[in-house]
Amino acid sequence: MERSEYYQADVGMFFGEKKLEQTLYERLFARMEEAFPDALVKVQKSQISFYHKHLFSAVSLPVRRKKDWPERCVVVTIGLSHPLESHRAAVSVEPYPGRWTNHVLLAQEEEIDEELLAWLREAYDFALAKGGKKQAGAALDKGAAAPVQ
Numbered sequence: 001m002e003r004s005e006y007y008q009a010d011v012g013m014f015f016g017e018k019k020l021e022q023t024l025y026e027r028l029f030a031r032m033e034e035a036f037p038d039a040l041v042k043v044q045k046s047q048i049s050f051y052h053k054h055l056f057s058a059v060s061l062p063v064r065r066k067k068d069w070p071e072r073c074v075v076v077t078i079g080l081s082h083p084l085e086s087h088r089a090a091v092s093v094e095p096y097p098g099r100w101t102n103h104v105l106l107a108q109e110e111e112i113d114e115e116l117l118a119w120l121r122e123a124y125d126f127a128l129a130k131g132g133k134k135q136a137g138a139a140l141d142k143g144a145a146a147p148v149q
Contacts, residue, residue, distance in 0.1 A: 001033040002040040010043035021074050025059055028112050056127035057120055070107035078102045078123045
């Protein structure tokens with residue numbers, strides 16, 4: 001997976017003292033790197049973004065928590081054409097018609113499973129099919145950093 005020369009340092013700064021969250025991210029990243037070797041990863045201020053032509057997923061730290069959310073977790077944001085019909089979807093919003101931003105919480109390594117990877121594959125394929133439509137990527141950028149309640 002393509003990344004900047006400062007990727008490791010940037011990831012360390014992104015997570016700071018949140019070592020459990022960083023470990024979860026690194027396990028997810030390893031699976032994503034295997035599944036999407038031609039993707040690009042960018043560490044940004046509020047999220048770590050994954051692209052292949054367009055943004056298809058992001059990982060962030062929760063900004064607003066619901067009461068039933070785990071105390072320590074990461075938010076995996078998945079851009080799809082539909083809401084996730086799963087108990088694992090913490091939040092799903094439709095910022096644009098036919099463009100859904102779905103947030104899935106990861107609190108344990110076991111949650112990085114084939115179901116999650118299938119959703120990420122679907123998001124990857126959906127991003128590729130968008131062609132010149134850039135607004136969905138912008139919607140994912142907006143939705144990933146601050147999941148709504």
